[in-house]
Amino acid sequence: xxxxxxxxxxxxxxxxxxxxxxxxxxxxxxxxxxxxxxxxxxxxxxxxxxxxxxxxxxxxxxxxxxxxxxxxxxxxxxxxxxxxxxxxxxxxxxxxxxxxxxxxxxxxxxxxxxxxxxxxxxxxxxxxxxxxxxxxxxxxxxxxxxxxxxxxxxxxxxxxxxxxxxxxxxxxxxxxxxxxxxxxxxxxxxxxxxxxxxxxxxxxxxxxxxxxxxxxxxxxxxxxxxxxxxxxxxxxxxxxxxxxxxxxxxxxxxxxxxxxxxxxxxxxxxxxxxxxxxxxxxxxxxxxxxxxxxxxxxxxxxxxxxxxxxxxxxxxxxxxxxxxxxxxxxxxxxxxxxxxxxxxxxxxxxxxxxxxxxxxxxxxxxxxxxxxxxxxxxxxxxxxxxxxxxxxxxxxxxxxxxxxxxxxxxxxxxxxxxxxxxxxxxxxxxxxxxxxxxxxxxxxxxxxxxxxxx
Amino acid sequence: xxxxxxxxxxxxxxxxxxxxxxxxxxxxxxxxxxxxxxxxxxxxxxxxxxxxxxxxxxxxxxxxxxxxxxxxxxxxxxxxxxxxxxxxxxxxxxxxxxxxxxxxxxxxxxxxxxxxxxxxxxxxxxxxxxxxxxxxxxxxxxxxxxxxxxxxxxxxxxxxxxxxxxxxxxxxxxxxxxxxxxxxxxxxxxxxxxxxxxxxxxxxxxxxxxxxxxxxxxxxxxxxxxxxxxx
Numbered sequence: 141x142x143x144x145x146x147x148x149x150x151x152x153x154x155x156x157x158x159x160x161x162x163x164x165x166x167x168x169x170x171x172x173x174x175x176x177x178x179x180x181x182x183x184x185x186x187x188x189x190x191x192x193x194x195x196x197x198x199x200x201x202x203x204x205x206x207x208x209x210x211x212x213x214x215x216x217x218x219x220x221x222x223x224x225x226x227x228x229x230x231x232x233x234x235x236x237x238x239x240x241x242x243x244x245x246x247x248x249x250x251x252x253x254x255x256x257x258x259x260x261x262x263x264x265x266x267x268x269x270x271x272x273x274x275x276x277x278x279x280x281x282x283x284x285x286x287x288x289x290x291x292x293x294x295x296x297x298x299x300x301x302x303x304x305x306x307x308x309x310x311x312x313x314x315x316x317x318x319x320x321x322x323x324x325x326x327x328x329x330x331x332x333x334x335x336x337x338x339x340x341x342x343x344x345x346x347x348x349x350x351x352x353x354x355x356x357x358x359x360x361x362x363x364x365x366x367x368x369x370x371x372x373x374x375x376x377x378x379x380x381x382x383x384x385x386x387x388x389x390x391x392x393x394x395x396x397x398x399x400x401x402x403x404x405x406x407x408x409x410x411x412x413x414x415x416x417x418x419x420x421x422x423x424x425x426x427x428x429x430x431x432x433x434x435x436x437x438x439x440x441x442x443x444x445x446x447x448x449x450x451x452x453x454x455x456x457x458x459x460x461x462x463x464x465x466x467x468x469x470x471x472x473x474x475x476x477x478x479x480x481x482x483x484x485x486x487x488x489x490x491x492x493x494x495x496x497x498x499x500x501x502x503x504x505x506x507x508x509x510x511x512x513x514x515x516x517x518x519x520x521x522x523x524x525x526x527x528x529x530x531x532x533x534x535x536x537x538x539x540x541x542x543x544x545x546x547x548x549x550x551x552x553x554x555x556x557x558x559x560x561x562x563x564x565x566x567x568x569x570x571x572x573x574x575x576x577x578x579x580x581x582x583x584x585x586x587x588x589x590x591x592x593x594x
Numbered sequence: 595x596x597x598x599x600x601x602x603x604x605x606x607x608x609x610x611x612x613x614x615x616x617x618x619x620x621x622x623x624x625x626x627x628x629x630x631x632x633x634x635x636x637x638x639x640x641x642x643x644x645x646x647x648x649x650x651x652x653x654x655x656x657x658x659x660x661x662x663x664x665x666x667x668x669x670x671x672x673x674x675x676x677x678x679x680x681x682x683x684x685x686x687x688x689x690x691x692x693x694x695x696x697x698x699x700x701x702x703x704x705x706x707x708x709x710x711x712x713x714x715x716x717x718x719x720x721x722x723x724x725x726x727x728x729x730x731x732x733x734x735x736x737x738x739x740x741x742x743x744x745x746x747x748x749x750x751x752x753x754x755x756x757x758x759x760x761x762x763x764x765x766x767x768x769x770x771x772x773x774x775x776x777x778x779x780x781x782x783x784x785x786x787x788x789x790x791x792x793x794x795x796x797x798x799x800x801x802x803x804x805x806x807x808x809x810x811x812x813x814x815x816x817x818x819x820x821x822x823x824x825x
Contacts, residue, residue: 458775461778494764497765517645523645536649540638544655585607587614588618
């Protein structure tokens with residue numbers, strides 16, 4: 141039995157301000173991207189996409205080799221790798237480390253992986269304050285919400301709403317609100333005992349964590365506290381530092397239309413005697429949480445190529461209408477549509493892969509060429525076969541039978557001649573949004589025959 | 595003289611027959627011998643997109659049987675062409691289809707015709723239907739044909755490449771999202787001042803026309819074939 145899509149969809153559609161916010165914000169990101177990947181600006185863009193796809197494919201095909209190499213290199217530089225099979229294991233390690241070090245305050249940079257494992261909630265239960273330092277994440281932490289978009293967590297918030305949650309004096313501007321947040325967060329950075337980041341890339345040949353950002357909060361989160369924990373899914377691995385030349389050319393452009401983001405950090409290991417910087421302790425928590433299961437699926441494993449740029453969201457006509465909260469899990473948009481059933485199980489939200497017109501805009505812009513529409517079709521087949529609606533299956537069996545019997549198919553003309561049909565089911569749904577076409581009296585084949593053609 | 599076998603599609607056959615007649619007319623004027631094999635029905639896409647590959651395969655087999663021996667199969671639809679061209683390979687291991695042509699691409703790339711001698715006095719805007727644009731890479735051919743229609747002025751809408759929201763059963767399973775997508779498209783059309791919307795896919799036109807007439811608009815939709823058949 142298919143569960144129905146959330147009421148959130150109707151709510152979002154019915155809110156004109158929110159509709160405008162979503163459409164214009166994503167439109168701006170898409171337009172900025174477009175300018176940076178024009179053929180005259182980046183002539184080898186399509187080649188880079190193909191190359192990135194192949195590097196990811198190769199890495200995942202040999203993931204066991206690369207995670208081992210990565211761990212060796214992290215250890216060689218004074219760091220420690222934690223293998224977390226589940227969300228619970230990852231949270232437990234981080235919580236235990238904080239407790240052992242007597243840390244009560246943690247600063248975090250933006251990490252969708254940490255949202256995936258509900259880290260903040262876990263730490264709070266342990267009496268540890270985890271402060272989000274990305275401005276958008278900071279705002280939604282204050283409002284008690286989750287990220288609205290993979291790259292722009294507070295995309296749905298207006299200036300007024302932000303001023304309200306920060307208790308700003310009247311006449312607030314974007315600059316004054318940012319200054320307020322900065323003042324608060326600066327104190328947190330300096331007081332925190334542990335800094336937790338995600339990782340955009342994990343580099344196997346150097347044991348390095350690569351962080352890409354605009355605000356500088358990831359830099360500060362990983363360098364002000366004495367302990368740095370990087371949390372990342374195992375699919376973030378790339379073989380060599382020089383492979384960054386491909387990915388860094390694609391990530392900023394695809395996500396926000398920036399050839400490079402403001403800060404790109406390449407962090408490896410702890411501070412050695414004589415070195416100017418580096419943490420005292422450096423941990424990389426490698427998270428599985430269902431990823432190896434997806435890896436085992438030849439047809440859908442390319443879902444793991446994702447570098448979390450958000451381009452698919454910005455170009456998805458469905459996301460641009462229903463917004464981030466209509467999706468059942470932390471990852472929204474087209475990538476969310478293919479990851480959610482694979483992580484949570486198809487039965488979780490069987491309607492999800494069908495909430496798409498299969499327009500293909502997502503696959504067209506994905507920097508690592510994930511064939512999202514193809515995977516949606518695979519998921520649809522699995523759902524139809526395993527969790528299928530028996531009435532619908534029967535309808536399509538009839539459809540197939542009719543379409544193989546042309547003389548029966550031709551009888552459809554009686555539907556056309558009927559004119560008035562009871563408005564139920566699909567017809568009612570159609571009519572809720574638009575008029576029916578004028579149904580012609582004669583079909584093409586009837587007209588063709590009449591003109592004496594054969 | 596190229597011999598063309600028409601695959602009109604179930605939507606055109608039952609709902610927009612004039613599109614099929616117009617396509618046949620234009621092809622004949624361009625020097626083709628045109629046949630219509632009347633055992634044809636559907637390409638199977640509705641079943642395929644809903645996940646029922648067994649049923650889709652059965653319908654596809656019927657299609658292939660009907661069109662055995664045909665040299666050029668010309669189709670007034672990007673999505674049906676793409677279903678046969680790209681997705682029959684998902685249904686039949688190792689299947690390769692080289693005979694199926696979307697109408698505008700057949701005119702421009704095979705017949706090498708860009709001016710069919712049409713005449714239509716309208717301010718038109720063109721909607722890039724999704725499968726045609728992204729799976730078949732059709733962007734230029736329809737525009738070249740439209741620019742040679744005497745009296746026709748072409749105004750590009752800013753959202754030309756955005757999905758109209760039809761998406762087959764999506765249009766009824768997620769009707770409100772579908773409607774919202776169409777209305778965004780209509781807004782973009784209105785900004786061009788066009789009186790006519792043209793596309794190479796009738797299902798897109800059915801969606802857009804439905805929303806336009808619900809909004810009380812006088813803007814009409816026309817399939818490229820109908821435009822090219824106008825004199």
